[in-house]
Amino acid sequence: MKRYEDKVIIVTGGGSGLGRAAALEVAKEGAKLVLVDLNSEGLNESKKEIQAAVETAEIELVEANVSNEKEVEKYVQFTIDKFGKIDGFFNNAGIEGTQNLTEEYGSDEFNRVVNVNLNGVFYGMKYVLKEMKKQGFGSIVNTASVGGIRGVGNQSGYAASKHGVVGLTRNSGVEYGQYGISIKAIAPGAIMTPMVEGSLKQIGGENWEEAGKEFVSVNPMKRFGKPEEVGALVAFLLSDQANFINAAVVPIDGGQSYQY
Numbered sequence: 001m002k003r004y005e006d007k008v009i010i011v012t013g014g015g016s017g018l019g020r021a022a023a024l025e026v027a028k029e030g031a032k033l034v035l036v037d038l039n040s041e042g043l044n045e046s047k048k049e050i051q052a053a054v055e056t057a058e059i060e061l062v063e064a065n066v067s068n069e070k071e072v073e074k075y076v077q078f079t080i081d082k083f084g085k086i087d088g089f090f091n092n093a094g095i096e097g098t099q100n101l102t103e104e105y106g107s108d109e110f111n112r113v114v115n116v117n118l119n120g121v122f123y124g125m126k127y128v129l130k131e132m133k134k135q136g137f138g139s140i141v142n143t144a145s146v147g148g149i150r151g152v153g154n155q156s157g158y159a160a161s162k163h164g165v166v167g168l169t170r171n172s173g174v175e176y177g178q179y180g181i182s183i184k185a186i187a188p189g190a191i192m193t194p195m196v197e198g199s200l201k202q203i204g205g206e207n208w209e210e211a212g213k214e215f216v217s218v219n220p221m222k223r224f225g226k227p228e229e230v231g232a233l234v235a236f237l238l239s240d241q242a243n244f245i246n247a248a249v250v251p252i253d254g255g256q257s258y259q260y
């Protein structure tokens with residue numbers, strides 16, 4: 001069964017990691033894609049990888065900064081001009097920020113992380129929901145994090161922004177269910193992407209791979225998650241099959257956030 005035949009999906013952060021993996025999953029099932037990212041090289045690489053797997057995949061690339069409201073409005077308008085509708089939106093672009101104690105967490109850094117991870121998600125929902133409400137259908141998956149449902153430590157900006165994403169998801173899910181639109185968040189644990197590699201390098205420097213082993217030693221499944229596992233979850237959550245899952249936050253973390 002192809003769940004995405006004639007469906008139009010926007011993916012932010014589509015130039016790397018989880019965005020690329022989710023884009024590939026929905027493309028395999030026929031989706032037309034608009035990939036949005038700051039990084040044009042990453043976008044081109046995503047297009048190449050997806051078209052290597054799905055030769056006929058229709059993919060538009062938009063270089064935009066999700067923390068700039070005007071640029072968000074533009075990528076949404078671009079999608080409508082090009083394809084006439086938005087079936088699904090993976091509102092996923094995000095940054096990790098530095099890791100240190102709250103008192104040392106710079107205010108500029110706090111604002112930078114919140115601007116991308118929270119404001120960017122809000123702007124995306126604001127413009128996409130306007131279109132979805134007119135259409136009377138659509139689904140949104142916002143990327144939160146285990147750091148958005150639990151205290152992890154050493155990540156003030158990240159924690160605040162990801163808890164904010166959970167709040168936005170619940171609030172807007174309750175508002176827009178009546179229009180046939182479902183909104184959910186995913187809360188990934190540690191999934192091996194360039195972001196996690198960067199984070200391990202902050203902890204372990206040159207010994208980051210060792211730091212990685214130690215990091216997952218406390219995970220019930222003793223391993224990192226794979227981007228394709230998140231991609232498969234997003235492909236389900238954005239599909240019509242998951243329409244009744246609304247305002248919910250779905251962890252994908254090997255059980256780590258439930259462990260006492």
Ligand SMILES: NC(=O)c1ccc[n+]([C@@H]2O[C@H](COP(=O)([O-])OP(=O)(O)OC[C@H]3O[C@@H](n4cnc5c(N)ncnc54)[C@H](O)[C@@H]3O)[C@@H](O)[C@H]2O)c1
Pocket residue numbers: 012013014015016017018019036037038039042064065066067092093094095096116120143144145146187188189190191192193194195196
């Ligand atoms: N990998 C994990 O373990 C993990 C865990 C929990 C949550 N997340 C979240 O998943 C999302 C994707 O992370 P990832 O692991 O794929 O990281 P990644 O660094 O591989 O990919 C993130 C992408 O977002 C883009 N981006 C960053 N800032 C942007 C901006 N202002 N405008 C447009 N694009 C921007 C980057 O260029 C990059 O291509 C993030 O929101 C992250 O917080 C990841």
